[in-house]
Amino acid sequence: MQPIEGGRQPIEFISGEGRDCVIYDKTEAMLINKELMVLSEEPLVREAPDAGKRILVRKGREYVVIRCEDVAYFYIDNGISYLIEAKTHYKYMMARPLRNIELAVDPKCFFRATKKYLVNINAVVKFRPVKKGKIAVQLHPDPKDPIVISQLKAGEFKRWLVEN
Numbered sequence: 001m002q003p004i005e006g007g008r009q010p011i012e013f014i015s016g017e018g019r020d021c022v023i024y025d026k027t028e029a030m031l032i033n034k035e036l037m038v039l040s041e042e043p044l045v046r047e048a049p050d051a052g053k054r055i056l057v058r059k060g061r062e063y064v065v066i067r068c069e070d071v072a073y074f075y076i077d078n079g080i081s082y083l084i085e086a087k088t089h090y091k092y093m094m095a096r097p098l099r100n101i102e103l104a105v106d107p108k109c110f111f112r113a114t115k116k117y118l119v120n121i122n123a124v125v126k127f128r129p130v131k132k133g134k135i136a137v138q139l140h141p142d143p144k145d146p147i148v149i150s151q152l153k154a155g156e157f158k159r160w161l162v163e164n
Helices: 026-033 098-104 151-163
Strands: 020-023 044-046 054-059 062-067 072-076 081-085 091-092 109-114 115-122 124-129 137-139 146-150
Touching: 072 098, 081 098, 091 109, 098 109, 098 115, 146 151
Parallel strands: none
Antiparallel strands: 020 044, 054 062, 072 081, 072 115, 081 091, 109 115, 124 137, 137 146
């Protein structure tokens, strides 16, 4: 891998269809993982034109590559992002916050349902209207928390399901 902008080397790079994120040094990565705002002249995360097909996750001391179509959803719990695999229902800890994962995946396949959940279109089993224009969504595998999409995002969610 060639040095980028003054010799800085990326420490994380995920390739695929859509967008990629590259994190350049450990200080920035730690700050991103804790979801702190960092004032810098250079962006912490850059988008690359070919991303979204595979996701790199850590399992113990090794890294596992998971295809995006095998991901049911991402969620955040106590400040830690997790990936739930659709077929095996395994839970993997992610090294990036949910907002950076959202930028890296294909928006045709993933929708930010709530602050806590980023769902794959293939994981949506059904939804039903609840009070005041909100939508309750059922996913497979079933998450531990109910997913209720706000009235503001309900129309966008329906369009996303129909158009993709």
